[in-house]
Amino acid sequence: MRQLPWLEPGDALPDPSTAWGIADPVPGLLAAGGSLDVDTLLRAYGRCVFPWFSEDQPILWWSPDPRMVLQVADFRLHRSLRKTLTRFAQAPGCEIRIDHDFGAVIRACSGSARPGQSGTWIVPDMVAAYTELHRAGHAHSVETWIDGELAGGLYCVAIGGAVFGESMFTRRPDASKTALAALVCLCRRFGVQMIDCQQNTAHLASLGAHEMPRARFVEHVARAREATGPAWRFEPVYWSELLSARPSHPT
Structure with missing residues (x-):
């Protein structure tokens, strides 16, 4: 061995x-x-x-190997989520914030477990490490806020145009999916091609993620990390990257 x-x-x-x-x-x-x-x-x-x-x-x-990735062009906007995002985009008490409270997001994510694992993998040393990575400008939170409360979100790592999804949480229905959809919109707006999802799960597959050979993923990251990354802010007009597109997944 x-x-x-x-x-x-x-x-x-x-x-x-x-x-x-x-x-x-x-x-x-x-x-x-x-x-x-x-x-x-x-x-x-x-x-x-x-x-x-x-x-x-x-x-x-x-x-x-293989690596689970979400090509942002392939994000599956199911009919129910389209309705949710349309309502969210129009409601005055709903907004996406980026890096507003990274600490709250990673602490909330630390309460969840990955599939096949009984406890959290976001142990205190990880929280401290990624908080420092956030302070260095390479870890970001995408946050769903409803009526002044943090309803869900995710955090990710970014090096240039390479984006690596880490974890998400939700306190209200579809709040984490809303944050992921916002990240997809941001990536589309700034030309980021894919979001790393690390491991295969049925949930990610249902949203359009698929497996990629590690060698191809390594080649992609080598190119993407040298590219200019997105501006880490979210403007309401970015929703048009999803909501203005013709529905391709009606279920």
């Missing part, structure tokens, strides 16, 4: 192509150890690697 590389703080991450495969105990696992400082996280995401671990584990680094 292959031995998992152990990293000391400051060590370079292994090449993503060396991550464990389907014949290994945990496919997609690349390395353990290291640190979660801003420079390490930026190097990791730039090479299509992300951390994911529980509170009783060391830092674990992943690069799954």
Whole structure:
């Protein structure tokens, strides 16, 4: 059995192509150890690697193959969500805010678990690390506000034109989907082609995400990270990127 590389703080991450495969105990696992400082996280995401671990584990680094991605041109705007977004865009008490309260968003996301995991993966060390990444300008929150209250949202990592979705939460029906739709609109407006979703889930697939070979994803990120990224603000006119388009998914 292959031995998992152990990293000391400051060590370079292994090449993503060396991550464990389907014949290994945990496919997609690349390395353990290291640190979660801003420079390490930026190097990791730039090479299509992300951390994911529980509170009783060391830092674990992943690069799954295939990779789940959402091509923003393929976002499925189902009829019910179109109605929800149309009402939201027209209601005076509803708005999308970006980076208004990143801390509240990541703390709310930390209360949720990924599929197949019994506890949260957004442990306190992750909250602290991504808060620092936000302060450095590379982690962003997209927030759904209704009548002055944070109703749902998501946070993501961005390096140039490469956008990596991390986690979302909701306190009202469709509030997290509204935030994701807003991120899709923002990406369309500024020419960002895809949003990384990391792992395959039925929910993401229902919204148009699909799997991509890791090698192709690595090539995409290498190009996208050098491109000019979006302006991280949301204007109501951006809803037209979805709502003005002819419905292609009627169900």
